[in-house]
Structures are given as structure tokens and as C-alpha cells.
Amino acid sequence: MRHSAGHRVVAALGCAVALPLAWFALRWAVVDAVWTVPAGASSAACRAPGAGACWAVVADRHRFILFGAYPIGEQWRAGAACLLFAAAYATAIVRARWTPRLLGIWIGTQAAAIGLMAGGIAGLPAVTTDDWGGVPLTFVIATASFTLAVPAAILLAFGRRSALPAVRAVSTAFIELVRGVPLVTFLFMGSILLPLCLPPHWIPGKLFRIVATFTLAVAAYQAEVVGGGIDGVPRGQREAAAALGLPAWRVAMLVVLPQALRATVPATVNTFIAFFKDTTLVAIVGLFDLLGAAHAAIADGPWVGFGVEVYLFAAAVYGVLCMAISRGGARMERAVEWQA
Amino acid sequence: MMSALVEIRTVNKWYGSYHALRHVTLDVHAGERLAICGPSGSGKSTLIRCLNGLESHQSGTIRVAGHTLDDDPARVQAVRRDVGIVFQQFHLFPHLTVLDNCTLAPMRVRKLTAVQAADAALYYLERVKVADQAHKYPSALSGGQQQRVAIARALAMSPKVLMLDEPTSALDPAMAGEVLDLIHSIADEGRTVLCVTHDMAFARGLAGRLVHMNAGTLVESNRTAVFSAR
Numbered sequence: 406m407r408h409s410a411g412h413r414v415v416a417a418l419g420c421a422v423a424l425p426l427a428w429f430a431l432r433w434a435v436v437d438a439v440w441t442v443p444a445g446a447s448s449a450a451c452r453a454p455g456a457g458a459c460w461a462v463v464a465d466r467h468r469f470i471l472f473g474a475y476p477i478g479e480q481w482r483a484g485a486a487c488l489l490f491a492a493a494y495a496t497a498i499v500r501a502r503w504t505p506r507l508l509g510i511w512i513g514t515q516a517a518a519i520g521l522m523a524g525g526i527a528g529l530p531a532v533t534t535d536d537w538g539g540v541p542l543t544f545v546i547a548t549a550s551f552t553l554a555v556p557a558a559i560l561l562a563f564g565r566r567s568a569l570p571a572v573r574a575v576s577t578a579f580i581e582l583v584r585g586v587p588l589v590t591f592l593f594m595g596s597i598l599l600p601l602c603l604p605p606h607w608i609p610g611k612l613f614r615i616v617a618t619f620t621l622a623v624a625a626y627q628a629e630v631v632g633g634g635i636d637g638v639p640r641g642q643r644e645a646a647a648a649l650g651l652p653a654w655r656v657a658m659l660v661v662l663p664q665a666l667r668a669t670v671p672a673t674v675n676t677f678i679a680f681f682k683d684t685t686l687v688a689i690v691g692l693f694d695l696l697g698a699a700h701a702a703i704a705d706g707p708w709v710g711f712g713v714e715v716y717l718f719a720a721a722v723y724g725v726l727c728m729a730i731s732r733g734g735a736r737m738e739r740a741v742e743w744q745a
Numbered sequence: 746m747m748s749a750l751v752e753i754r755t756v757n758k759w760y761g762s763y764h765a766l767r768h769v770t771l772d773v774h775a776g777e778r779l780a781i782c783g784p785s786g787s788g789k790s791t792l793i794r795c796l797n798g799l800e801s802h803q804s805g806t807i808r809v810a811g812h813t814l815d816d817d818p819a820r821v822q823a824v825r826r827d828v829g830i831v832f833q834q835f836h837l838f839p840h841l842t843v844l845d846n847c848t849l850a851p852m853r854v855r856k857l858t859a860v861q862a863a864d865a866a867l868y869y870l871e872r873v874k875v876a877d878q879a880h881k882y883p884s885a886l887s888g889g890q891q892q893r894v895a896i897a898r899a900l901a902m903s904p905k906v907l908m909l910d911e912p913t914s915a916l917d918p919a920m921a922g923e924v925l926d927l928i929h930s931i932a933d934e935g936r937t938v939l940c941v942t943h944d945m946a947f948a949r950g951l952a953g954r955l956v957h958m959n960a961g962t963l964v965e966s967n968r969t970a971v972f973s974a975r
Binding site (some may be wrong): 577639641643644645646648649650651652653655659660663665667 | 762797798818822825826828830832834836837838839849850851854898899902
């Protein structure tokens with residue numbers, strides 16, 4: 406294609422703006438950056454005139470940002486729990502492994518990761534869930550609530566399409582209620598209102614309440630995703646299955662649901678990524694997820710004011726995790742194409 | 746008196762105010778080969794869909810293999826176990842392999858073991874000449890092959906009567922030909938076959954008996970030879 410004079414002018418202008426910006430960013434992030442400070446030293450080096458990005462704050466506080474208030478000496482357990490979650494995801498996205506056994510592996514890996522975090526078994530010191538934080542907290546909330554929510558979502562989706570008016574009404578009311586109220590409101594209700602309404606020794610732990618709240622929210626949203634998939638299965642499929650003598654629930658489970666779930670893999674990955682990031686909302690009820698821990702790391706002490714650096718670090722961690730999920734999702738989408 | 750395998754007595758069906766089936770009465774005996782012909786909208790597909798409870802009728806009685814069709818799901822299922830149906834659009838299950846399409850119902854409904862069901866399914870897939878495709882998914886097959894799998898899937902349930910609803914209307918002529926030949930040879934095994942079709946030549950060739958539908962009414966019921974001679 407021939408480039409007109411207009412093109413060249415626009416390109417020149419673009420370079421005139423972009424190149425100085427790029428140079429400015431590079432100087433800030435690399436050339437003038439302060440990478441480390443000596444152990445025990447203050448942040449004085451970062452506050453010197455002409456200093457660029459203060460990556461020293463990340464170097465100094467990364468363990469708190471990644472693992473929250475989890476005891477330093479036990480953080481290998483939190484790290485190992487993250488690896489277990491990652492291994493569970495890596496196992497689950499491979500279509501050849503989609504057998505009933507995978508469900509056992511999936512739940513067993515989660516139980517192992519959570520048990521490792523909680524301790525109190527096999528000589529590991531117990532760590533209260535209030536001290537859990539950072540990346541493993543995000544993994545626990547997102548994975549546990551999604552695991553619990555998906556069966557509920559399937560029941561709700563079929564319930565909303567049930568021939569029984571009572572089942573239909575309850576399912577529809579639940580879905581519309583939960584979708585109609587912001588997630589933050591439910592987190593407040595679960596974390597603050599619920600303890601006010603229950604006798605003290607009945608109040609479940611903070612993490613439990615958060616996972617329960619997320620489970621209800623994911624169930625409602627995912628119910629509509631699954632429902633769309635159910636509606637998309639052609640009527641002829643149901644008729645063909647029914648005509649073979651299969652009872653209605655077998656038609657639903659063996660013919661409709663498998664097709665509906667395959668068709669909704671992209672939308673399901675979407676829901677998962679959305680709620681994976683929404684785990685940051687737990688900060689408002691006093692748990693330190695990755696973002697909350699990043700925020701807390703600069704709330705006081707020597708590193709006050711270095712928000713850009715820790716938030717960039719948190720963004721990078723989220724970016725890597727969400728990109729990995731999205732890649733895994735894309736792989737599953739390819740795997741469920743019919744000729745696979 | 747020996748009762749018929751399929752007994753239809755003064756059956757009426759309405760879609761809203763539209764009178765789709767009018768006082769239809771018909772017997773099909775075991776081993777019979779019946780073709781139902783008629784223009785589109787004449788009610789022939791509706792009739793065949795009523796015979797296994799995919800549509801319900803508003804008056805009259807339908808008995809299939811001794812079971813009376815009514816609102817009781819258990820009786821509807823009893824009928825469906827004895828009626829194999831093949832659809833115009835095949836309706837194979839796209840998430841299952843050809844073999845699994847044919848073993849699903851025998852395992853879940855007839856309670857065959859996986860091995861028994863696979864043996865039976867392979868026998869019928871061999872019979873319809875697609876056994877070499879058994880481990881492929883339906884989307885990898887041609888239309889004619891898919892319809893032959895659909896026939897094998899229906900036969901794998903050992904139905905007392907095989908019903909085909911315009912089995913070749915979604916196929917191009919070459920594929921239709923291979924499916925028609927297959928239906929002929931299956932009928933020659935002494936099965937009870939009930940076929941809805943536009944194709945008068947095929948209907949005459951296949952059927953011992955030919956029924957004509959028009960505007961919801963069964964208008965002719967003659968031996969093929971007589972029908973053709975008119």
C-alpha cells in the first residue's frame with residue numbers, strides 16, 4: 406500500500422509523542438529505578454531526588470503482598486498450596502482427563518491445599534483463616550466457590566425451566582434476586598449483618614462466610630450461562646433421546662447437559678475470570694487478598710507513598726494468572742469442538 | 746382375535762383450533778410394512794409422532810404393543826421402548842461417538858452391560874455398513890452415513906416396530922438411494938416397518954400396504970397393488 410503524505414504526518418506526530426513517553430517510562434522503570442536497599446535501611450534511597458521506580462518496596466514486601474499475614478516461617482505451605490491449585494487447573498483443562506475420576510482429583514487437590522494452609526494436622530502448626538491472604542486466598546475463594554456453585558447453577562438452570570411451577574418460581578426468584586443486588590452488598594451482609602443476627606458460637610469463620618457468599622453469587626450468574634446452553638440444545642435432541650425410552654432426567658443429564666456445558670465453555674471461563682478478579686472485594690470485609698495486601702503493604706511504615714510500584718506488581722501477578730486462565734479456557738474451547 | 750401391534754382408534758388432535766388429525770383409525774399388524782404418504786401438512790408426521798408420545802392426542806385411543814398411550818410417563822416410556830423412530834434430521838447426539846450413540850439407550854433403558862451393548866451396536870452398525878466409523882463423532886460422517894447410524898441406533902433397542910419419519914428428505918438423491926436400499930433390506934428381515942414418505946415409488950416398492958393422508962384424514966387404505974393400479 407502506498408503511504409500518503411497524510412499518513413506520514415500522522416506517523417511522525419505519533420512518534421513525536423510516543424517516543425518521549427516511552428523514554429520517560431523506561432527511565433522511570435529501569436534506568437533510574439531503585440532495585441534494592443540494604444537490609445534494615447529505610448526508603449531514603451527511593452526518596453532521593455531523581456530516583457525512579459522504587460522496586461525495592463516490592464523486593465522488601467513481596468512476601469506480604471503474595472501471602473498476606475500468613476506467618477513468614479510457614480509461607481512455604483501457602484506457596485505449595487498455590488502450586489497444588491495450579492496443578493489442579495492444569496489437570497482439569499485436558500479433555501482426555503474429563504472422567505468421573507477427575508472430580509475426585511479436583512476436590513482432593515483442593516482439600517489437600519486447604520488442609521496444608523490450615524495446618525493442625527501432621528505436625529503442621531495451625532494457621533487461622535483470618536491470617537490467610539494474597540494469592541492463595543484468591544485461589545481458595547475462587548476455586549472453592551466455583552466448585553460448589555457449578556452444581557447449584559445446573560440445578561437452578563434446570564429448575565428455572567421446570568414444568569413444576571413452585572420449582573420454577575423459587576429458581577427464578579433466587580437468580581433474579583442475586584443478580585439484581587451488587588456482590589459487595591452480599592459480602593457486607595454475609596460478613597457484618599450475619600454475625601449480628603447469630604449467637605456468637607454459631608458464627609462461621611470469615612473465610613467460610615465469604616466462600617458461601619461467592620458460591621451463591623457465582624451460582625446465580627452461572628445458572629443463566631448454563632440456562633443459555635440448555636436453551637441452545639435443539640429440540641430434536643431431546644425428542645430423539647426421549648424416543649429411545651430414556652426418562653426425562655436421563656435425557657437432561659446424558660444428552661442435554663453435556664451439550665449445554667460444552668457450548669458454554671467460553672462463557673463459563675468468562676464468569677470464572679470475572680469472579681477470580683472479584684475476590685479483591687474481600688478487602689472491604691477485612692481479608693487481605695493480593696490487592697488488599699498490596700494496599701496494606703504501603704499503608705504505614707517506611708514504604709508509605711509507593712503505591713504505583715506495588716499496584717503495578719499486583720497488576721502483573723493478576724495479569725499472569727488471568728492470562729493463564731484465559732489460555733487454559735481457549736484450550737478447552739478448542740477441545741470441545743465436535744470433531745475433537 | 747389377534748390384536749394389532751399398533752391400534753389407532755378414532756384419534757383426534759388439535760393444535761389450538763387447527764384440527765391436525767381427524768378421526769384417524771388404523772391397525773398395523775406384526776410383520777406388516779406400511780407406508781404413509783401425503784402432502785406436507787397432511788398430518789402424517791403428526792400421526793407418527795403421536796404413536797410414541799412425542800405429541801399427545803386429545804381424543805381416541807392409541808395402543809402400541811399392548812400399552813395404551815396416555816399421560817402416564819411410565820406407559821409412554823413402555824411404548825417408546827418398543828418403538829424405534831428415525832427422524833428426517835437424524836438427530837444423532839453430537840457429543841457421543843457413533844458407537845456411544847448406539848449403546849446409550851440399550852445400557853440405560855434395557856440395562857445391558859457395556860460389552861453386550863457394544864456387541865449389539867456393532868452388529869447393527871455392520872448391518873447398516875458404517876461399522877468402520879464406530880469411533881468417529883457424527884459430524885465427521887456424511888448425511889447418508891448419519892441416517893444409517895440413526896437406523897442402527899433405533900434397531901439396537903430391538904424395537905417391535907420401526908417408524909421412519911421422512912427418512913430421506915434431508916438427503917441428496919445418491920445418499921437417499923443408499924438409505925432407501927437399507928430400509929428395504931431391513932424390512933425384508935420381517936420387521937414391522939412404518940414409514941412416512943413423499944416418495945411414492947419407494948412407498949410402493951417398500952410397503953405391503955399404503956395409506957394416504959390428506960388434511961388430517963386417512964383417505965386411502967389399500968393394498969399397494971390396488972393403489973398403484975388405480
